[in-house]
Amino acid sequence: MARRTARANLLSEPRGDFIIGEYPLPEPAPGTVLMKIELCGICGTDVHTWHASADAVGCEYPISLGHEISGTVAALGEGVTTDYVGQPLKVGDRIGVCPAIHCHKCYYCTIAKTPEKCTDWKTYGTWPRADQEPHFTGGYGDYLYIHDPNSVFLKTNTSAERTAFLEPMAVVVHSLLHANIKPGDTVVVQGSGPIGLLTIACCKTAGAARLIATGRRNRKRLKLARKIGADLTMCHADMPDPKDRKEFVFDNSLNLVGADIVINTVGTCDGFAECLDFVRNSGTIVEVGNFVDSGTFAFDPCRDLLEKGIRIVGSFDNEAEHFVRSLPLVADARIPLEELITHRVPLGDVQRSLDAVSQGRKLDGKEVVKVMMDPGLPERG
Ligand SMILES: [Zn+2]
Numbered sequence: 001m002a003r004r005t006a007r008a009n010l011l012s013e014p015r016g017d018f019i020i021g022e023y024p025l026p027e028p029a030p031g032t033v034l035m036k037i038e039l040c041g042i043c044g045t046d047v048h049t050w051h052a053s054a055d056a057v058g059c060e061y062p063i064s065l066g067h068e069i070s071g072t073v074a075a076l077g078e079g080v081t082t083d084y085v086g087q088p089l090k091v092g093d094r095i096g097v098c099p100a101i102h103c104h105k106c107y108y109c110t111i112a113k114t115p116e117k118c119t120d121w122k123t124y125g126t127w128p129r130a131d132q133e134p135h136f137t138g139g140y141g142d143y144l145y146i147h148d149p150n151s152v153f154l155k156t157n158t159s160a161e162r163t164a165f166l167e168p169m170a171v172v173v174h175s176l177l178h179a180n181i182k183p184g185d186t187v188v189v190q191g192s193g194p195i196g197l198l199t200i201a202c203c204k205t206a207g208a209a210r211l212i213a214t215g216r217r218n219r220k221r222l223k224l225a226r227k228i229g230a231d232l233t234m235c236h237a238d239m240p241d242p243k244d245r246k247e248f249v250f251d252n253s254l255n256l257v258g259a260d261i262v263i264n265t266v267g268t269c270d271g272f273a274e275c276l277d278f279v280r281n282s283g284t285i286v287e288v289g290n291f292v293d294s295g296t297f298a299f300d301p302c303r304d305l306l307e308k309g310i311r312i313v314g315s316f317d318n319e320a321e322h323f324v325r326s327l328p329l330v331a332d333a334r335i336p337l338e339e340l341i342t343h344r345v346p347l348g349d350v351q352r353s354l355d356a357v358s359q360g361r362k363l364d365g366k367e368v369v370k371v372m373m374d375p376g377l378p379e380r381g
């Protein structure tokens with residue numbers, strides 16, 4: 001009997017085209033899971049991989065991109081009876097998956113306890129090359145084959161839409177653990193892209209008393225920022241002078257000394273540099289945004305670090321703990337995650353959508369916050 005086939009949208013080469021291929025569906029091996037994809041969030045990180053600016057990943061092309069995946073269990077390999085935390089699992093259950101795979105053996109996994117720095121780090125969405133079996137290795141397709149036995153997946157009782165935010169939420173939770181917000185804190189979230197907005201949505205839950213969100217020019221996003229938790233927003237277009245922006249933060253910080261915590265989700269050098277203006281003495285800056293090299297700036301270790309006595313932490317990617325801690329956040333109906341979804345597109349529209357994200361322009365006449373790829377949608381004629 002011929003094996004059933006399904007689609008995967010493969011990126012042929014760096015800066016190349018996305019091409020939909022039809023491949024035989026695998027029978028899950030012992031210890032693995034075949035997941036039927038419901039939605040996959042289109043992410044700026046994919047733009048970097050597409051444009052080959054995220055060269056640290058060292059991918060072998062063609063690859064199947066997409067890592068913000070929600071779906072249901074299509075088939076369970078022998079021996080898989082529960083998810084990562086021991087919830088019983090059966091065919092049809094909705095799951096979210098941690099795309100990064102860590103070895104649980106290296107120095108970083110075991111001694112340093114920072115698995116996100118695993119020396120054998122791999123991730124669904126770029127690994128392994130997708131023109132060879134098992135083919136279904138990324139979120140831009142009909143299925144994901146969770147074929148590595150070290151994979152982490154979690155059962156959820158929330159919607160497919162909310163589950164698709166589990167991965168970016170885990171990025172946010174990781175940064176919030178570094179931020180260590182205390183009750184009464186003033187927090188500045190730099191940037192109101194998807195990660196910035198998710199951060200804004202969670203800061204109050206994490207204890208922030210005053211929350212200031214910043215954005216360059218996209219007023220729709222800043223409006224959304226106020227709707228999901230920001231007390232105040234500051235748009236660069238209205239306040240082009242950095243001195244005014246610093247004054248705004250100081251005047252609006254609860255104790256008038258600047259922000260206790262600044263979380264930078266902007267992928268620019270200038271965005272990071274400005275955090276140094278906003279943070280109070282002995283405050284904390286958490287860097288999440290500069291996923292690819294955006295250049296350098298003048299930094300004075302005496303004036304900028306020692307005299308201010310601040311803490312600067314880089315928060316890279318995520319791991320199992322961040323997924324487990326994110327589950328209740330994505331399930332919390334008080335956080336209006338659905339508001340972030342501006343577009344739903346079929347599988348064939350991945351390239352067009354990434355193009356719009358990359359250039360910061362409208363898609364189908366609408367400002368983009370989050371595009372979701374839905375493999376169930378009919379392709380445009
Ligand atoms: Zn992402």
Ligand SMILES: [Zn+2]
Nearest residue numbers: 103106109118
């Ligand atoms: Zn490791």
